[in-house]
Amino acid sequence: MRLTGVSRESGWTGLSVSTTLTNAGTRPGLRLPGRVMLTAGPEDVPVRHVRLGLVAQAEPEDPGAPRRLVQYHQVPVAGRFVVPAGRRRAIDFAVPLPWETPVTIFGGVPLLSLRTGLRTEVSVDPDLDQGAMVPVFVHPLPTQLHILAALDTLGFTMRQAGLVHGRLPGVEQVLPLHQRLGFWVGPLYAGPITELELIFVANSAGLEVLLWMDRRLSLAGITHQSISRFRIWHLGDDQRDWVAIVDGWLREAINRHAAAAAHAHWSANITESAHVSRRPDHPVAPGYGLGGTAGGGGIGGGGGDGT
Helix, strand or coil, rough: CCEEEEEECCCCHHHHHEECCCCCCCCCCCCCEEEEECCCCCEEEEEEEEEEEEEEEECCCCCCCCCCCEEEEEEECCCCEECCCCEEEEEEEEEECCCCCCCCCEEEEECCCCEEEEEEEECCCCEEEEECCCEECCCCCCCCCCCHHHHCCCCEEEEEEEEECCCCCCCCCCCCCEEEEECCCHHEEEEEEEEEEEEECCCCCCCEEEEEEEEEECCCCCEEEEEEEEEEEEECHHEECHHHHHHHHHHHHHHHHHHHHCCCCCCCCCCCHHHHHCCCCCCCCCCCEEEEEEECCCCCCCCCCCC
């Protein structure tokens, strides 16, 4: 699939900018190939540089502030050159995507309201022209997809997805924003928690998974929150029992969450594995945007180190 973004003529220069992606579907850690085409008007156009940036709508750390467009990754693709009058200049590129690039699509289905675009920035003396954005569809890494499918199998339903412009405390991040996925809690885990937020922080070796849990004690808004962190490698992702791993993470996180609020009547430990005590008789139908269930022979248990 080829997608193109075309800007209007850039002021007095008469320069037009067209950006085409060879394939707009990609994944964190891969390269995004395409071409920028610059077309000059009746005069020569001196260009200082051409840069490509990934852009998305993100919420600020202040919950009362409105969402805004954030450019979270930028790559230079050309330096100084001149586009002769009436001529065109093509610039081929292959932009490397950061491992932390937010995911926007699962199983071919867009993830709620999340959108990411590739913006072309052309610097022409004395103006700066930011061409039209081309949509980019970021699919999950295999480890991310396995975890999301496991949550679906365990009864969790995605209810919201968003980007937050800010860094997570104590977590090594490259990008200035992170993605949060909110879920309605599966029936087997309801009671100790009422809300679950999932955060992925990936790198080339593995995935850090943050489970942000909340329990609202009353309509007045009294809450208890806790965060648990787990790590797992990309290598061997197809040989693990992901439902058992995610269930182990959930049980450990819920027990820590409950222990931190032991004064409450709901703070009982989870003593059984949902994967064992409620094995489905038939394959579970895929949920929103997920292509089937996870599972199979392999490693069970926690599958990571919780902190």
